[in-house]
Structures are given as structure tokens and as C-alpha cells.
Amino acid sequence: MNKGTLYLIPNTLGGSSDTTPLSCIIPESSGQITASLDYFIAENAKSARAHLKRISEIHPLKKPLQQIRMAELNVRTDKAAFPELLAPLLEGQDAGLISEAGVPAVADPGAGLVRLAHEKGIAVKPLVGPSSLLLALMASGLNGQSFAFNGYLPTDSEQRQRRIRSLEERSRHEKQTQIFIETPYRNEALLKAFCTACRPGTLLCIATDLTLAGESVRTLPVSSWKKRLEKGQIPDFQRKPSVFLFLADK
The missing domain is CATH 3.40.1010.10 (Tetrapyrrole methylase, N-terminal domain)
Incomplete structure (x- = not known):
């Protein structure tokens, strides 16, 4: 049969x-x-x-x-x-x-x-x-020749910071884009974690609501995202499916 x-x-x-x-x-x-x-x-x-x-x-x-x-x-x-x-x-x-x-x-x-x-x-x-991962990578402007999907980062703050720094070093060494997802209600917490752990020149992209009416894709240095957070300019991504990508500077 x-x-x-x-x-x-x-x-x-x-x-x-x-x-x-x-x-x-x-x-x-x-x-x-x-x-x-x-x-x-x-x-x-x-x-x-x-x-x-x-x-x-x-x-x-x-x-x-x-x-x-x-x-x-x-x-x-x-x-x-x-x-x-x-x-x-x-x-x-x-x-x-x-x-x-x-x-x-x-x-x-x-x-x-x-x-x-x-x-x-x-x-x-x-x-x-x-595929939200590939669509985000396409639109990010980051390295599409070498990239890694890391899924969810640890929820524990210290473990998450160590993991981000480790992956940032890998990104810098291999010129590799790192891709992440998060539970939508924790998007702001993840953005703050990147701003705390990453170097100012690391490029960070946030892609939200891909293919939907409210689609938004923005790539900026971590220093710029940090300034926006300090001014209370939070991206419109709360409780919305988002993909995070970063590529470390030299």
C-alpha cells in the first residue's frame, strides 16, 4: 500500500x-x-x-x-x-x-x-x-548570508543578560545576525534587556505585525533605541507578535 x-x-x-x-x-x-x-x-x-x-x-x-x-x-x-x-x-x-x-x-x-x-x-x-522569521530578516537590512534563530531567551534577568552578551559576541565575531521571538506581552521587557546588555553600536531590528495592517519594521543602533526608551517613546508592539534581530558592530 x-x-x-x-x-x-x-x-x-x-x-x-x-x-x-x-x-x-x-x-x-x-x-x-x-x-x-x-x-x-x-x-x-x-x-x-x-x-x-x-x-x-x-x-x-x-x-x-x-x-x-x-x-x-x-x-x-x-x-x-x-x-x-x-x-x-x-x-x-x-x-x-x-x-x-x-x-x-x-x-x-x-x-x-x-x-x-x-x-x-x-x-x-x-x-x-x-514565515515571520524570514520576512523580518528580509526587511531588517541585517546580514542575510549568515544568521541564527535563537527562539526565546531565558526569563531570568541575569541569565538573559549573559545569553544576550554571549550571542552579541558571536554576532560580532562571525558577522552573524541573531534572531529572537518573545511572548507578545513581554516585548518591552526584551527591548529593555537588549538596550542594557548590548553595545551602543549594535544594530537592532524590531519587526511587528508582519503582513498585517499595522506592520512595522525598524532597524536602529541600540543607542538610538535606548534614547527612545528614555523619552518614553515605546514602539507600538505591546501584545503584538514581534521578531527581534540584532547584528553586532565591529
Whole structure:
């Protein structure tokens, strides 16, 4: 029996709050394949169904939304459940892995499932869609030839400062852009941490609400961000998804 294909389905970056036309964010080919599936493994079933509803406005779904099978895979999912999630693919059914926002398996709990799919000989097909990390890097003006995604920094203040200084030294030595994300309500705290730990000449970019109506991307030296904070000029990024990038000076 032929095995099914695991499609990596791109989602929008704004969830249900995104009013940008879907056709401006998700390529038609990705939408068509998404609409052709009736089994999804989603980080969040509710947001996945909302995305499928938007897809259905452009491409007819294979089955009514209520009849589409939806399994969840998130940070609380035990790895012991992964084989069951892939079982339908071993029987020949195609499936879509879909993140709550952006592309799956990048800063996303789906990576482990993709690895298991490879181990079981299941074909994995990534579909084109928005990645906040790459969009931020593209717009930052920082080094796009060498870069590293570091995910979340430690929440402990001292550990976070040490980690930032260590990565700044690496950035300086290797001329490498360092990329970070943070829980949206802690964006201001992270900006202050960069201003405290980094050298004045280090370039820091903050990219907020990418692809959304309120999109903002700004790259400035840390010294300039620090002056803005001292004047109370806080970026409009509170509780908004943001990507932080820095490139150390010489």
C-alpha cells in the first residue's frame, strides 16, 4: 500500500484578527492543496478550522468543515501519541500539518512529527506561505548570508543578560545576525534587556505585525533605541507578535 503525504500547511500570521485578503498571503497552489485534504494535524484546532473556513471562500473543501478530521499536536502533546497521528498516512491517506500562525515545524511543536514521518518513510511536502522569521530578516537590512534563530531567551534577568552578551559576541565575531521571538506581552521587557546588555553600536531590528495592517519594521543602533526608551517613546508592539534581530558592530 502506498503511503500518504504529509503536507506542511502555511497559515496566516494574524489568526482570526487578520483582515488582509487571503490571496495576498497564501499562494493559490497552497490553498488548493489545503482544500483537497480531509485530515489535519493542528497546533490549535479552533484556529485551524478558522483558516480552513477562509480557504473555503476561495477553494471548495473536499468535505464540509464539520466532517473534516482534526487532531491536535501542541507543546503538551506526548511524543508517544505521534505514531497514532501518522497512522492514517501509513494507510495511504494524505494529511496536513498546520501551525497556529505561519509555517509549521519552525518555532513550532510539529518538528518532532515531521522527523518521525521521515523515519517511517512518509513523504513530506512543504507548501509556500508566510514565515515571520524570514520576512523580518528580509526587511531588517541585517546580514542575510549568515544568521541564527535563537527562539526565546531565558526569563531570568541575569541569565538573559549573559545569553544576550554571549550571542552579541558571536554576532560580532562571525558577522552573524541573531534572531529572537518573545511572548507578545513581554516585548518591552526584551527591548529593555537588549538596550542594557548590548553595545551602543549594535544594530537592532524590531519587526511587528508582519503582513498585517499595522506592520512595522525598524532597524536602529541600540543607542538610538535606548534614547527612545528614555523619552518614553515605546514602539507600538505591546501584545503584538514581534521578531527581534540584532547584528553586532565591529
